[in-house]
Amino acid sequence: MTTGTDDAPSLPDATTHDEAHNGAAAYLQSRLAVRNDITDADFDVPVIDISPSFSSSLENRQAVAAQIQKACTTSGFFYITGHRVPENARKAILRQAERFMHELNTGQKEELHVKNSKFGLGWEPSDYTSIAGDQEQKEVFNFAYEEALDPTGGDGLYRNLDGTKYKGNLWPKEQDLPGFYDAVKEYYGAVLDLARHLFRLFALSLNLPETYFDSMTTHPGGIARLLYYPPPKNPQPVGPSSEEQIGLGAHSDYECFTLLLTSSTPGLEILKPSGQWHIATFIPDSFIVNVADFLMRWTNGLYLSTVHRVVNRGTEARYSVPFFFSVNYDTVIQTLPTCLKEGEKSVWKPIEAGEYILERLNATTQYGLGFQEQGVESSQQTRQLNQ
Numbered sequence: 001m002t003t004g005t006d007d008a009p010s011l012p013d014a015t016t017h018d019e020a021h022n023g024a025a026a027y028l029q030s031r032l033a034v035r036n037d038i039t040d041a042d043f044d045v046p047v048i049d050i051s052p053s054f055s056s057s058l059e060n061r062q063a064v065a066a067q068i069q070k071a072c073t074t075s076g077f078f079y080i081t082g083h084r085v086p087e088n089a090r091k092a093i094l095r096q097a098e099r100f101m102h103e104l105n106t107g108q109k110e111e112l113h114v115k116n117s118k119f120g121l122g123w124e125p126s127d128y129t130s131i132a133g134d135q136e137q138k139e140v141f142n143f144a145y146e147e148a149l150d151p152t153g154g155d156g157l158y159r160n161l162d163g164t165k166y167k168g169n170l171w172p173k174e175q176d177l178p179g180f181y182d183a184v185k186e187y188y189g190a191v192l193d194l195a196r197h198l199f200r201l202f203a204l205s206l207n208l209p210e211t212y213f214d215s216m217t218t219h220p221g222g223i224a225r226l227l228y229y230p231p232p233k234n235p236q237p238v239g240p241s242s243e244e245q246i247g248l249g250a251h252s253d254y255e256c257f258t259l260l261l262t263s264s265t266p267g268l269e270i271l272k273p274s275g276q277w278h279i280a281t282f283i284p285d286s287f288i289v290n291v292a293d294f295l296m297r298w299t300n301g302l303y304l305s306t307v308h309r310v311v312n313r314g315t316e317a318r319y320s321v322p323f324f325f326s327v328n329y330d331t332v333i334q335t336l337p338t339c340l341k342e343g344e345k346s347v348w349k350p351i352e353a354g355e356y357i358l359e360r361l362n363a364t365t366q367y368g369l370g371f372q373e374q375g376v377e378s379s380q381q382t383r384q385l386n387q
C-alpha cells in the first residue's frame with residue numbers, strides 16, 4: 001500500500017458532489033490511487049458459503065471472515081450462499097418490485113414521487129437522477145430504515161440523514177398494492193438481521209473484537225431500492241459502444257457494505273484494475289455483497305469500495321434490490337487505528353455518516369441541487385413553459 005506519505009496523490013474529497021460527476025475513469029483513479037499494487041490477476045469475486053459463520057465455534061466464524069478479508073482486498077465483491085434469508089422472502093420482494101413498476105398507474109406513482117422527499121425516498125422516474133451523467137434506463141422505488149421494519153425494534157433514536165426528526169417512508173396505499181408492505185417488511189427484517197451478522201464477520205476479518213460495530217448499528221441507516229431495468233431496445237454487445245444503454249452509471253456505494261438481490265437477468269458490471277468491466281454472473285440463491293465507502297475509509301483503502309455499474313444486455317427485464325447497510329447516521333467514520341501502520345496517515349478526513357450519504361445522494365440530482373430543490377426547479381420550469 002502506498003498510503004500515508006506526504007507525497008501521496010491528492011485525492012478528491014469524496015464529500016463533494018463534483019467527484020460523483022467526474023466520470024468513471026477519474027472516479028476509479030481516486031479509488032485505485034491507494035492500491036496500485038492490484039492487477040486483474042488478483043481480481044476475484046468468490047462465492048463464500050457463510051453457513052459455518054452461524055456456528056458457535058469461533059474458529060468456524062474466523063474461517064469465513066478470512067475468506068471475506070481476501071475478497072475485500074482483491075475485488076471488494078463476493079457472493080454469499082448459506083445466508084439464511086428464506087427463499088419465499090427473496091422471491092416475494094422481487095415479485096413486489098415487478099408489481100410496483102407495472103401495477104401502479106402513473107398517478108399512484110406520482111403521489112410517491114421522490115421530489116416530495118428531501119432524502120430521495122419514494123418513486124424515482126428514470127431520468128430524475130444520474131450517478132455519472134448518463135441517461136440511465138432504470139425506474140426505482142427507494143425506502144429507508146424504520147423501526148417497524150427492524151426485528152430488534154430499534155432504540156428510538158433513528159433520525160433522517162441530516163439529523164432531523166424522521167417522518168417515515170412514502171409507501172403505496174395498501175388498496176393500490178395489497179400485500180406490498182408486508183412483503184417488504186419480511187424481506188427487510190431478514191436482510192437487516194443478515195447485515196448485522198455480516199458486520200460481525202467484517203469485524204473479525206479486520207482482527208477487531210467481533211462485536212466492535214454492534215453499538216453503531218442500534219438505529220442504523222439502511223436504504224433499500226427496488227430497481228427495474230427494462231430490456232434494451234437494441235442488442236447490447238459487450239465492449240465499448242456509443243450505443244450502450246446504461247442502466248445505472250459507474251459509482252461506488254456510500255455506506256458500510258451492500259447486500260444485492262437480483263432477478264436472473266445479469267447486468268451488474270464491476271470495474272477491474274485494468275479498467276475493463278467484469279460481468280457478474282447470476283448465481284441462484286446467492287446475494288452479492290460489496291464493500292462500500294465507509295469500510296474503505298475505516299480501513300484506509302485496504303478494503304476496496306469498487307466502482308460498478310449496471311447494463312442490461314439481455315432480452316428480459318432485470319429487477320434488483322440493493323440494501324445499503326450503514327451505521328447510525330451520527331457515527332463519525334475515521335480510519336481505524338489498527339489500519340494505520342507506524343508513520344502512516346489517514347487518506348480521508350473523518351466524516352459523519354448521514355451527512356456524507358446525503359451529499360453523495362444529492363450529487364445524483366440535477367446540478368447537485370438535492371431532491372426537493374430539483375423538484376422545485378422542475379415545477380418552476382413547467383410553470384414557465386405553461387405560461
Ligand SMILES: O=C(O)CCC(=O)C(=O)O
Nearest residue numbers: 227253262268310320322
Ligand atoms: O441493480 C444492480 O444490480 C446494482 C445496483 C447498484 O449498484 C446500486 O443501486 O448501487
Ligand SMILES: [Fe+2]
Nearest residue numbers: 251252253308
Ligand atoms: Fe451500487
